[in-house]
Amino acid sequence: DRVSTQSTWAPILDSILNPIIAFCGGVQLDGAALSIFKINCLYTAQATLDGFSFAFDHTQNLTAMVKSELNSFVEEQVEYMLQQSGVSCLCIKQRSPMEFSVDSGATDLDHQTHTLSTYIIKNGNVFPLCDRILSIRLREEASGSISLFLADAYEMLYGASAPDQHLEGTCQPAQIRVLLTSESLSL
Numbered sequence: 110d111r112v113s114t115q116s117t118w119a120p121i122l123d124s125i126l127n128p129i130i131a132f133c134g135g136v137q138l139d140g141a142a143l144s145i146f147k148i149n150c151l152y153t154a155q156a157t158l159d160g161f162s163f164a165f166d167h168t169q170n171l172t173a174m175v176k177s178e179l180n181s182f183v184e185e186q187v188e189y190m191l192q193q194s195g196v197s198c199l200c201i202k203q204r205s206p207m208e209f210s211v212d213s214g215a216t217d218l219d220h221q222t223h224t225l226s227t228y229i230i231k232n233g234n235v236f237p238l239c240d241r242i243l244s245i246r247l248r249e250e251a252s253g254s255i256s257l258f259l260a261d262a263y264e265m266l267y268g269a270s271a272p273d274q275h276l277e278g279t280c281q282p283a284q285i286r287v288l289l290t291s292e293s294l295s296l
Contacts, residue, residue, distance in 0.1 A: 118163040126167060127143070129154060141189070144182035145241045152244050153176045179247060180205060183254040186238065190259060194228035196221050199266050209262045211269040218270035223279045225263055229288065230280070256289035 133150045136143060155171035158164035184204050191199055198215035202208045215221065236255055242248040264282035280288075 114163045114233045115166060119166070122158070122164055122167045126154060126171075132160050140185055141182065141238050144178055144185060145238065146211040147178045148175060148182060148247060149241075151178060152247060156235060156244070162183055166261055175247070176219045179251055182255075183207075183258065186236075186251075187258045187262070190228075190229045190232075190255075191225075191262060194225050196228075196266065199225075199262055207258050207261075209265050211266060219276055219279070220267065222270050223264075223276040224265050226285065229259065229263065253290075256286075260289050 123261050129150065133147045136146055138146055151174050153167055153173060158168045158171070161168075184201075186208055187207065188201055191201075198212040198218060198221050200210050200212065202210040211218070227237055236252045239252045239255070242251060260282070263285045267279075267282050
C-alpha cells in the first residue's frame with residue numbers, strides 16, 4: 110500500500126533531507142552563486158528520489174522548491190543585466206510574473222533603448238551563469254526565461270520612445286527577440 114509505505118519512509122526522508130535543505134539555505138554565498146548552489150542541491154536530491162513511489166510527496170516538495178529558486182535566479186539575472194546595461198529608466202514593476210515599467214519622466218528614452226540594444230548585442234551569450242546549472246532542462250528553462258524577460262523589457266522600452274527618435278543602429282524588438290532566443294538555444 111503506497112500510503113503506508115510513504116508514511117514509513119517519511120520520517121527517514123525528513124531526517125536526511127531537512128538538514129540538506131537547511132544547509133543549502135545557510136551557505137555563505139552571494140546572489141547568483143547561492144541561487145545556483147540551491148538549485149543544484151535541491152535538483153540533485155529531487156532527481157535521486159524521483160521514481161520512488163515512497164518518496165512522491167518529498168519529490169513534489171523538492172520540485173516546487175527548485176522551481177521557486179529557479180524563478181528567483183531568473184529575476185535576479187534580468188535585474189542584474191538591466192543594471193549592467195546602464196539603462197536606468199526601466200524598472201521592475203512586479204516580480205513573479207515579472208513586469209516592467211518605463212519611468213515616465215525619462216527624457217532620453219531613445220538613448221537608453223540604444224544602450225540596451227548595444228548591451229545585448231555586445232554580450233552575445235548573456236547567460237554564462239546558466240551554464241553552472243547541472244540539469245540541462247533547468248538550464249534551458251532559465252536561459253529561455255531570461256531571454257523572454259529581456260526581450261519584453263526591450264520591447265517595452267522601444268515602444269515608449271518616439272519612433273522618429275530612435276538612434277541609428279538601434280535594433281527592432283523582433284531582432285532582439287531573435288538574437289536572445291537563438292543565444293538561449295545555443296546553451
